[in-house]
Amino acid sequence: MRLWRSLAFIALVLLAVLTFVPFMFLLVNSVKSIPQFYRNFWSPTLPVHFENYREAWAEVRPYIVNSLYVTTLTFIGVISLSSITAFTIARYRFPGRDAIFTFIIAILMVPGILTLVPSFMLFKDLGLLNTYWVMIIAYVSGGQAFAIFVLRTAFAAIPSDLFDSAQIDGAADWQRFWYIGIPLAQPVIGAVAIVNVLGTWNSFIWPLVTVSDDRKSVITKGLFTFASQYGQRYGAMFAGYIIASLPLLICFLLATRLFIRGMTSGAIKL
């Protein structure tokens, strides 16, 4: 038994190390100059080039606020709308329920490239190009299908007894949603939130084609500076990615602590 535990632990450590390699690679190479990078792909080199961070920061700084704004509003929009919708679909029966659900997740199967131009034209006709809304609306709308798909399962997995007893106690629908549904689905909401924030933060095609105004561009635009036709500035680019991911990492650490917790006993007793 002891043996299995140790082996399992070693296996876990191995997986973690292998999964972490790209991140270490990013860190180690973010302080290399290109000549150093050409000669040493993996190992750290001296001298350390912290000016990569200075350059990356200069490129990325103007856009951070924009990214924060867009991502935050998107996050609020997606999570609130999709949890309400997912809850409704998961816990209630009404005509057309399954049709509506299929309707929602079918969006996931439409190849993104095809809708790029029609969506672009749509926002253009609405006069929303070069605004924050072209990004926020598109992301909130686009993020829903995925979130609803995942959240529905989470809400559906909550044992009915909890809701029934709450109903007997006279709780309204929204109270059951807010006081029972949300807390119990927290781990999954957290996971969905992480993915959504990550996706919004890192998306580059949509902002690239819809927002040409530098004052509203997002971080990914700043990171493009480091890629060009004749070669990528990997050192500064990686530094840029690290800087860009710092807000994300803070958010993840918060989310993991707040949302992904083991279930404490008490509420769930069959």
Added chain:
Amino acid sequence: MNGKLSLLRVGAVAILLALVVGGELVQRAKTERAEETGVKVISAVVGEYRPGHVPQSIGKPLRAMRDVADAYERLHPDVRVRFRSVAYTDTVEGEWIRTQLLGDTAPEIVAINVEAVWPDVDKGWWVSLEPFMIEPNPYVPGNRQWWDQFANLPLTRAKRGPDRQLYCVAYDMVETGIIYNADIFREVGVKVPADWEEFLEMQRKLKDAGYIPLLVHFQQAADWAQDIILDQLYYPILEDIDIEKGTPEEEEYLAGYLFPKELCYDIKRGYFDADYPRWREVWRLMLDWRRYWQKDIAVADRNRLFLTKTAAMMWEGSWSVRRMLNDPLVDFDWGVFYLPPMTKATSRFAERVDPAVIGGAAMQLSVTRTAISRGTLDTAIDFLRFICEPRNAEKIIGEAGLFIPNIKGAKLIPQLAPFEDILEKRYCTVKMLYSLSQEFTDRHTRMITLFLNGGISLDEFMVEMENYFHTLGADYYINKYGWDFRDYDAILASHGIPYKPQR
């Protein structure tokens, strides 16, 4: 219910953040709306010369273009010039420029390969520069026509599209060359080859000594290698295949080059069919050469192999000079040479022709329809003329040190001198990947890569090529432009040249 409380907390924080940030942004937007009235703003995407860019990722960020633009703004106080960076995801020619032109939000000036401009000309997306080229450049005293400014006029004029209109300013020139590690050469006892047989022999010696003889990427093989080898074998029969001579003025740059229409005609005549020995020989020679390249020709990271002295030679271009000069860790002697000619010993079709040059214009600046819709056309043209002023051009092009100026009077940095010599050579017979449709180019590149990696045999490849050369290549263009070749047939008849390939 701890979880709910923290959720509330997070939610509250998020909303607060949104409000604060939103407020800040509204502020910003308000102040910005106040400025910039009565001012003409032109935006430009200038490729490698973008201010702040670090070409080849080595050296100091560029600033010459910005300095020149500032000088321009001082001369014209009502104009602002902004430079935009664009993601080089796949190519600028991909979805970015298409959506920008569709939404009419493109910059006025865009650095783009003009071959990507030609197909979209009939949508009115690009502005023809012909009328402006015959006017004088006001910034160059004594200049009669803007045309006269260009050092390599044949190359500049050759950038005209199938409709004989010029859509770009060919600002500078680029050429390829083989960069070699002189220390390794000394160690193994080889020298710069004088002909193709010597070339193969010294590569063999390098391989036996444990080095990768030559680094080539499949894109380069399909593009450069094809054009050079084809030129080596087809130049001797040029009089049979080169139909169009044009007017005496065009003769200068049309002679010896197969324009799309000529290429399609020759395809139809059978000069690229599976049973044409000369064409087959091109590919036999390339496959023969491939064994001296690195195993993985898909990996783009060849610099590493060259700089770590794993490889002796690398087929690169004038842009690498900047890298070699600015890399503080380069600790070996290096030089540049061009490919040597093929002789009868290499192939019975070769006739020791001095290898042709395949490079051409590097930065090609085109003007989009945004200039017309925003009324900034004159400003855009004027700015282009300003950066064509020799001293300005010298500053901009010289600072980057990547390409050779195409502007008369703009001096070249001394380290690029070898490339200037190379550019003096004759232009190649055809640039196969830039002559026909995008789909053809894509298919051809893929098939070449497959062939070079042993995915199909030479016979299969020849048959496959004949197929798509006719369908995707010639027929597509013939249908698109409605060409009939009676004029060409007449020229053949009058010169007594047979229709079908003879030799």
Added chain:
Amino acid sequence: MSQIPFWTRFLGVPLVLLLSGAFALSRVKRGTLKLYLALLPTVFLLLCFNYYPAVKAFHTALYRYDIGGEATYIGLSNFKDILADRILHKSFANMIKLALFACAVSLVMPLIGAELIFHLKTERMRYFFRVLFVVPMVVPGIAVTLIWGNLYSDSGLVNRLLSAIGLSDWTRGWLSDPKTALVAVMFVGFPFVSGFPLLIYYAGLSNIPESLLDAAKIDGASAWATFRNIHLPMISGQFRVLAVLAIIGAAQGFESILILTRGGPGYTTMVPGYYMYENAFSFKKMGYACAIGLLLFLIMLAGTRFTLRFIRSTEEFTE
């Protein structure tokens, strides 16, 4: 485009909703009306900003269209071309191979990770390892493909390892050799333990009622038996979701192929997603690209239906 003012197109949507709302009102009890209202914002957003472009895109499949140019109606001609397009057939074959492999590893590996974490003794350890697997999610795709490009190159880790153990005959250009390119692309991302599936599995595992786990322990069930009979059924809901997402992801994604091989050599690593992209933006055959997209969509729809039916949901286990 037509001369009808653009905003009238949007009149249609609220109109439809209003009409169906009125219809629903007359048919159903009052209680359910508020349910439809709760769904309204989502549905409205999706209709306007997702369905409208999607329908437009699929509609374009009936045309020959070059972006920015004229759209010519050609009926089902694009679909006839699809039937004859050998390249497309090959890319579908590639996609299936990639999808099968991707689904297998991306469903299994994170589960293994989640299980291993779940069995750790202290909450601190569990938190630590969860963070360890979530942090790499911020690494951009380009860095990962760069790493793998290097691993596969001539002097990369893979070749060096082979030479070191005496198998230098096996060294090759992994991404250039038509025989190995597809497999090489498949393995990018090893060990395939990505953060999101892991978190989802973990959430599922931590939702398993203590009572069940205690009962199993009392009955002396082995870890494997517990896993098979308790864990798996209880997380099958998550499993279904992740399976569908994996299929959809594998069917559409092509970023690493784009960077590593460009679909080459030849067409050996070409996938429909990339082929669509090329047709739309490089070959000026947007109509054809949309037809392929429509086909992909239908395939994904069928694939997910099949998957959902095949894997039973948690509800069926607990009720």
